[in-house]
Amino acid sequence: MAGAVVRIGAADFEPGAELRSLSERTEGAGGLGCFIGIVRGEAAGRPIAAMTLEHYPGMTERAVRAIAEEAQNRWHLLGTTVIHRVGRLTPGERIVLVMAAALHRGPALEATSFLIDWLKTKAPFWKKEHFTDGAEAWVAARASDEAAATRW
Numbered sequence: 001m002a003g004a005v006v007r008i009g010a011a012d013f014e015p016g017a018e019l020r021s022l023s024e025r026t027e028g029a030g031g032l033g034c035f036i037g038i039v040r041g042e043a044a045g046r047p048i049a050a051m052t053l054e055h056y057p058g059m060t061e062r063a064v065r066a067i068a069e070e071a072q073n074r075w076h077l078l079g080t081t082v083i084h085r086v087g088r089l090t091p092g093e094r095i096v097l098v099m100a101a102a103l104h105r106g107p108a109l110e111a112t113s114f115l116i117d118w119l120k121t122k123a124p125f126w127k128k129e130h131f132t133d134g135a136e137a138w139v140a141a142r143a144s145d146e147a148a149a150t151r152w
Helices: 015-025 059-075 105-121 143-149
Strands: 004-009 031-038 046-055 079-085 087-089 094-102 125-131 136-138
Touching: 004 015, 004 059, 015 031, 015 079, 015 094, 031 105, 046 079, 059 079, 059 094, 059 105, 079 105, 094 105, 105 143
Parallel strands: 004 079
Antiparallel strands: 031 094, 046 087, 046 125, 079 094, 125 136
């Protein structure tokens, strides 16, 4: 098992390079699951100028690493990568990358879904949307995200 790679920070990531890295770390994998989250251009019909993501350094990394390791054990993964950006991001920018490598596609895809559902509902990140009209709003948990997470 290659283990979990977890990075939380302002720097952008290159999905292709991260995919190559996970593939190299997990020789023998038969499937790689991948999710890339991107800043949307609107929320509730209102155009967004930017989104600010905040976290508590140290605590966030420990929490994300623990859940990545749980996924590895639960689905017998060969490795995982979780990258989550913080700071001010504009529409179209990448926010998050979740990848899981397994012997077969099913566990890789299920673990990827589990990880992104957990990040959306339980990870210690705080998001504020900045609208083009100058208004701002903290992002509240959505019932649809909570419902999706109940399957795990």
